[in-house]
Amino acid sequence: MREVSQKRPITRPRGRSLAPRGRVSVGSILVVIAALGLLAVSGGHLRPTAHVEATIVGVGERLAVPAGYLRVDKVRPDIISHDPKQHTTALPDPLPDGYRRFYVDVSLSGEDTRLFYSPEKFTVTAPGFAAAAPHRAAEAAGVVYEGQAVSITMMFQVAADAHGLVLHFDGQDAGVALDDSAAGDRDNHSH
Numbered sequence: 001m002r003e004v005s006q007k008r009p010i011t012r013p014r015g016r017s018l019a020p021r022g023r024v025s026v027g028s029i030l031v032v033i034a035a036l037g038l039l040a041v042s043g044g045h046l047r048p049t050a051h052v053e054a055t056i057v058g059v060g061e062r063l064a065v066p067a068g069y070l071r072v073d074k075v076r077p078d079i080i081s082h083d084p085k086q087h088t089t090a091l092p093d094p095l096p097d098g099y100r101r102f103y104v105d106v107s108l109s110g111e112d113t114r115l116f117y118s119p120e121k122f123t124v125t126a127p128g129f130a131a132a133a134p135h136r137a138a139e140a141a142g143v144v145y146e147g148q149a150v151s152i153t154m155m156f157q158v159a160a161d162a163h164g165l166v167l168h169f170d171g172q173d174a175g176v177a178l179d180d181s182a183a184g185d186r187d188n189h190s191h
Contacts, residue, residue: 055174058168063176065108065169068115068144073168074105075182078155093136100160101135102183104167106152110144117142119154121170124164124178158183 055063062069078101095101104124108117118141125130134154136165144150165183166175 021075056177057175058177059179059182061176063169063174065115065172065174067113068108068110070169070176071107071109072104072176072178073107073151075102075178076105077102077183084144087105095157098160099157101155101157102144102178104154104156104178106167107149108144109149110146110154112146114146115144117144117169119152122154122170123171124156124158124165125168125175129162131161131168132156132158135190154164156183 055072057063059072059075062071078095104122106122108115118136119137119139120141123133125131135157136155137152138154140151142150163180165178165180167178168175
């Protein structure tokens with residue numbers, strides 16, 4: 001004859017955990033904290049940002065940014081003469097020697113969530129030069145909601161010999177290549 005085992009079955013009663021009561025693992029707590037942190041940072045919306053690549057697009061082309069798109073509509077030089085000899089009064093914001101200024105007209109469109117913007121989120125870079133924040137902007141900080149768009153005009157001041165200018169948003173590597181001749185580079189040394 002065979003003996004019948006007196007061991008308990010592997011299944012558990014409904015509603016009961018296999019973990020001992022009152023004990024929660026440290027790993028479980030860390031996973032919950034990490035998930036809550038991600039939700040807080042994303043404003044309650046978790047969205048993959050795989051579409052945001054380190055690409056460089058041209059003026060008039062859309063660039064994917066977190067929560068929307070950016071497009072540079074126009075780049076134009078600052079045509080005001082900063083030569084003090086041509087003015088009867090002192091200039092309130094004279095252009096330093098060795099620099100040039102230009103305007104960038106940007107459109108931002110919202111997608112999926114809120115797109116927060118401010119002039120401080122924009123920079124212009126050029127190989128061999130430090131990034132430049134806007135020298136002046138007509139618009140303050142704001143929010144672009146899903147399906148909406150906003151236009152922003154900013155003035156940048158860069159070294160006169162800076163070429164290969166790229167506009168970046170929110171610290172991204174991706175950006176928009178700006179036309180050096182439209183940005184006031186009279187020598188047009190584009191590479």
